[in-house]
Each structure stands twice: as C-alpha cells, then as structure tokens.
Amino acid sequence: MGVSRQHLTALLIELAASGLALVRWKPNGKFAPWLFRFGGHKDAETPPDVVSSPRDKSLSRDSKNKNIFAGRIEIADETNVHRTPWADLIKAAKTSLACWNVDTQVIWERFLAFNRARGNARVPAGFLLGFMRRWRTSSSSTTSSFASRPELQRNADLKTQELHDQIRAAPSSNRQFHASDLCRLIGQAAYEARVIHTVRQFGCSRFAAALAVHGQAVLAGEISK
Incomplete structure (x- = not known):
C-alpha cells in the first residue's frame, strides 16, 4: 500500500476519536487478525469479544521514534x-x-x-x-x-557483484539438494563454517550466504548444478 505501519496507526487513532466510532476487536481469539467496525453509540455499547485498550502493544501508539517511510x-x-x-x-x-x-x-x-x-x-x-x-x-x-x-562505493559494488555471481552459480530452486549433497561431502560442521564465513565476508543474510556457498561448491566442482 505504500503506507508505513506507524502512519497507519496514527490514522486509526484519528478515526477512533472521530464520530465514526471505530471499534476493533478479535472475535476469533487472541492470535486472529484484528477486525474493524464503524458504528454509532448504540453499537459501541455492546462490548466485542476482545477490545483494544490503552495497554495494547500490537500497534505503535507512542509518537516518539516514529519514522514514516512511506511512498x-x-x-x-x-x-x-x-x-x-x-x-x-x-x-x-x-x-x-x-x-x-x-x-x-x-x-x-x-x-x-x-x-x-x-x-x-x-x-x-x-x-x-x-x-x-x-x-x-x-x-x-x-x-x-x-x-x-x-572508492568505498566501488568496493561495495565489487563485493555485491561477487556475492551475486556465486549465488547465480547455484539456482535457489535446488538449494535443498545442494545443501544435502555438500553436507554429505564435507560434513555438517564444515558446511556451517562455510555459511558463517560467507555471512561475515559479505555482510549478507544466512539465506544468501547458503546460496553463495552452494555456488562456490558448484564452481569448485564439488557438487553438480
């Protein structure tokens, strides 16, 4: 939607204070999605199953530390x-x-x-x-x-390109097979060590690091593509 969670919270608070009488509740239990209803005072007199309260922390209610990244x-x-x-x-x-x-x-x-x-x-x-x-x-x-x-930008671009080249060498659709093949070849501990080293080397997520490790193994001829 291009609207941040904090900005949406501010809009909902405004609606709750308006004459539209916005009420939100969870008729299907604690972990169900919040439902919203507009109604008059008559509807508001009937308490829903689980009503929002000032202590509710499911939305960002405080105005401080709100960084609106919208658009x-x-x-x-x-x-x-x-x-x-x-x-x-x-x-x-x-x-x-x-x-x-x-x-x-x-x-x-x-x-x-x-x-x-x-x-x-x-x-x-x-x-x-x-x-x-x-x-x-x-x-x-x-x-x-x-x-x-x-120079810093060039270094960052080169490192990013190197990571992507390694990832492309092993398609993500086969990652489970690559992980199994490589673990059988070098062992689970060595596999984990490679993934951790790649995370530290490129500053990437574990998922991207695992794909890069698989690509390294393909390029080295350890496993097939």
Missing part, C-alpha cells in the same frame, strides 16, 4: 541524499540502529548500490528502513579517512 524510492534518482526527502528520515532512524555512526550519505549510496545490483528501479520506502536495520558493522560499512566515497 516509493526511485533508485535512479539523485545520488546526493541531502537533495532528497530521505536524509532526515535516515538521520532519525539510524540513531537506534547498528549504523548510528555511519554517514547518512554512505548509507544512501550503499542502499542505491544494493538495489541497482538486484535490478531494482523502484522500491517501497520501507525497504530503506529494512536495509538500515540489517546493517552489518564491518570495514565495508564504515567510513574511512583514507578512502574516498567513490
């Missing part, structure tokens, strides 16, 4: 983050994340490179917040006084 980001847009509407949001969001001490421009450039490497031309704004939340603290994600930003 879409054009990956081919301005490379200077301070000429975009995203600079202030990045600054506000990074204070509580692993990238708190990373320059806003560096975060923006790595986000653009990350999506360009995947062929993404336009992504939901929430992807930017997710990218920051998964930030890996490493030499590739921090600024250096001895390296210029273009």
Whole structure:
C-alpha cells in the first residue's frame, strides 16, 4: 500500500476519536487478525469479544521514534541524499540502529548500490528502513579517512557483484539438494563454517550466504548444478 505501519496507526487513532466510532476487536481469539467496525453509540455499547485498550502493544501508539517511510524510492534518482526527502528520515532512524555512526550519505549510496545490483528501479520506502536495520558493522560499512566515497562505493559494488555471481552459480530452486549433497561431502560442521564465513565476508543474510556457498561448491566442482 505504500503506507508505513506507524502512519497507519496514527490514522486509526484519528478515526477512533472521530464520530465514526471505530471499534476493533478479535472475535476469533487472541492470535486472529484484528477486525474493524464503524458504528454509532448504540453499537459501541455492546462490548466485542476482545477490545483494544490503552495497554495494547500490537500497534505503535507512542509518537516518539516514529519514522514514516512511506511512498516509493526511485533508485535512479539523485545520488546526493541531502537533495532528497530521505536524509532526515535516515538521520532519525539510524540513531537506534547498528549504523548510528555511519554517514547518512554512505548509507544512501550503499542502499542505491544494493538495489541497482538486484535490478531494482523502484522500491517501497520501507525497504530503506529494512536495509538500515540489517546493517552489518564491518570495514565495508564504515567510513574511512583514507578512502574516498567513490572508492568505498566501488568496493561495495565489487563485493555485491561477487556475492551475486556465486549465488547465480547455484539456482535457489535446488538449494535443498545442494545443501544435502555438500553436507554429505564435507560434513555438517564444515558446511556451517562455510555459511558463517560467507555471512561475515559479505555482510549478507544466512539465506544468501547458503546460496553463495552452494555456488562456490558448484564452481569448485564439488557438487553438480
């Protein structure tokens, strides 16, 4: 929908305070989805099975720390983050994340490179917040006084390309077979060690690391594609 969870919460609070008498409840148990109903005072007098209360934590009710990442980001847009509407949001969001001490421009450039490497031309704004939340603290994600930003960008692009080349060598549709074949060949412990090493090397998720390990094995002739 292109609307953040926090912004949706603010809208629901406004509706609850309006004359529309918005009520939300769970008639099918604690873990069922919330249902919403508009009604007058007469309807509101009949208590639903499970009513929302001020202590409810299923939505972000506090106004602090709300970073509204709504809309879409054009990956081919301005490379200077301070000429975009995203600079202030990045600054506000990074204070509580692993990238708190990373320059806003560096975060923006790595986000653009990350999506360009995947062929993404336009992504939901929430992807930017997710990218920051998964930030890996490493030499590739921090600024250096001895390296210029273009050099850091080139290094990040090369590393991303290397990871993708390895992943492409072993299609994800066969990952379970590749994992089984490789574990039989080198053992479960050695397999786990390779995956962990790849996670640390590229700062990627375990899923991507496993695919890259399978690709490495295919390229080395250890297992077949």
